[in-house]
Amino acid sequence: MSDTFVPVTKNPPAKVKDPGIIALVMAGAGVYNAKNAELLLLPEGRSLLSQLRESFFASLLSGPGFQPSDCMDSETAVYSLAERYVRECGDRALLWSQSQNRLFRMHGWFSDFKAAGGSAAESMAALKNALSAQLKDVSFVTKIVPKKERTWMIAAETEKGAERAEAGYRCASCGEIFCADSRFESKEAPVNAGAAAEPVTDVHTPGTHTIQLLCEYLNIPIETTLKAMLYTVESPGGGKKLLFAMIRGDRDISVSKLSAWLEANDPGATFRRAETAEIVESFGEVAGFCGPVGVPDNVQMVADVSLKDGKNFVVGGNRPDYHRTGCCWGRDFEPPLADLALFHEGLPCPSCGGKLEETWLRNLGEIGVYQAGAAGETTLSCRDRDGLREWPYRLSAAISLESVLLSIFERRMQKTAV
Numbered sequence: 389m390s391d392t393f394v395p396v397t398k399n400p401p402a403k404v405k406d407p408g409i410i411a412l413v414m415a416g417a418g419v420y421n422a423k424n425a426e427l428l429l430l431p432e433g434r435s436l437l438s439q440l441r442e443s444f445f446a447s448l449l450s451g452p453g454f455q456p457s458d459c460m461d462s463e464t465a466v467y468s469l470a471e472r473y474v475r476e477c478g479d480r481a482l483l484w485s486q487s488q489n490r491l492f493r494m495h496g497w498f499s500d501f502k503a504a505g506g507s508a509a510e511s512m513a514a515l516k517n518a519l520s521a522q523l524k525d526v527s528f529v530t531k532i533v534p535k536k537e538r539t540w541m542i543a544a545e546t547e548k549g550a551e552r553a554e555a556g557y558r559c560a561s562c563g564e565i566f567c568a569d570s571r572f573e574s575k576e577a578p579v580n581a582g583a584a585a586e587p588v589t590d591v592h593t594p595g596t597h598t599i600q601l602l603c604e605y606l607n608i609p610i611e612t613t614l615k616a617m618l619y620t621v622e623s624p625g626g627g628k629k630l631l632f633a634m635i636r637g638d639r640d641i642s643v644s645k646l647s648a649w650l651e652a653n654d655p656g657a658t659f660r661r662a663e664t665a666e667i668v669e670s671f672g673e674v675a676g677f678c679g680p681v682g683v684p685d686n687v688q689m690v691a692d693v694s695l696k697d698g699k700n701f702v703v704g705g706n707r708p709d710y711h712r713t714g715c716c717w718g719r720d721f722e723p724p725l726a727d728l729a730l731f732h733e734g735l736p737c738p739s740c741g742g743k744l745e746e747t748w749l750r751n752l753g754e755i756g757v758y759q760a761g762a763a764g765e766t767t768l769s770c771r772d773r774d775g776l777r778e779w780p781y782r783l784s785a786a787i788s789l790e791s792v793l794l795s796i797f798e799r800r801m802q803k804t805a806v
């Protein structure tokens with residue numbers, strides 16, 4: 389080992405923002421080729437990467453039972469392994485792991501959603517265990533993405549500008565971490581839960597084109613307003629319709645969550661913001677004062693879960709310069725519900741109600757659970773004495789070992805600095 393090349397340098401690499409790359413290079417574990425954005429690993433870095441890979445293989449085998457394989461990073465090759473052995477070997481042939489090119493992948497086939505979800509939970513525990521000595525603060529953050537029933541992003545906090553960094557939110561009270569499109573499963577009370585239901589009343593609100601202007605004009609709290617977003621949905625069959633998506637006035641709609649909802653309800657459909665002419669065609673001349681009461685039949689509606697059971701909302705009046713007050717969920721409008729809220733700073737933590745603060749998350753990889761058919765994959769099946777057996781649910785995961793390595797070096801540098 390005395391001959392190992394470890395060129396420790398006191399100068400950080402030029403033009404690099406990622407604290408992980410800076411730490412790795414300064415420790416002599418690799419060099420960064422800024423021109424091609426390539427991280428070249430020297431002996432120390434290569435050795436740690438390979439240790440990570442082997443500890444993932446071992447931990448995922450001993451816990452959830454993923455069999456290590458080398459399938460040349462091919463999804464079809466792993467599928468062929470499962471198909472070849474499942475009749476003879478049963479469940480043991482349904483879980484495989486493989487790793488090439490600094491990526492670690494997991495593949496699983498399951499008879500039902502519960503089994504797939506259970507395996508995902510076991511896998512996350514196994515990965516956390518494998519990383520426990522090197523990266524203690526790894527988080528599994530829920531994320532709503534199209535075609536996947538459940539997805540978790542494997543994340544480590546970092547700084548803005550780091551490789552694979554995306555906006556994240558940390559609860560100042562309980563410490564839980566979320567990303568912009570995390571599941572918003574909260575026990576918060578409905579808006580005006582304790583109030584008596586008022587009658588629906590049309591109110592003249594000239595010029596209140598924004599929620600802020602409306603709140604000032606009527607002197608009302610923002611959470612009692614309703615934000616309406618209109619989209620044009622184009623179905624794969626060529627059909628076109630208007631989609632009215634709504635959320636509390638103090639929240640924003642996540643395009644990714646809306647896309648996941650639409651994919652589940654109208655597979656293959658695409659959507660974009662509706663043009664004025666398209667809105668006029670359905671609603672008539674409403675000039676931005678769209679509301680959920682008295683919506684034309686041909687308009688599809690969806691509401692964020694935060695609106696459920698709320699009372700006395702102030703909504704668009706479906707005619708220029710008018711709003712309606714006293715609109716109640718269930719009595720006046722009740723469209724299908726979906727989790728649509730985009731996370732942002734200041735939002736209450738869904739788990740404890742604490743305040744969310746901004747952070748940055750390095751995306752180390754993702755684990756997803758989904759139905760093979762919905763994702764356009766072949767359902768694994770075989771025929772045996774009992775007839776046809778099927779495993780329609782999938783677990784798949786892709787983890788960037790390079791990103792894990794960068795987060796480990798980032799932590800090491802932070803420890804030295806403290």
Ligand SMILES: [Zn+2]
Nearest residue numbers: 559562737740
């Ligand atoms: Zn919290």
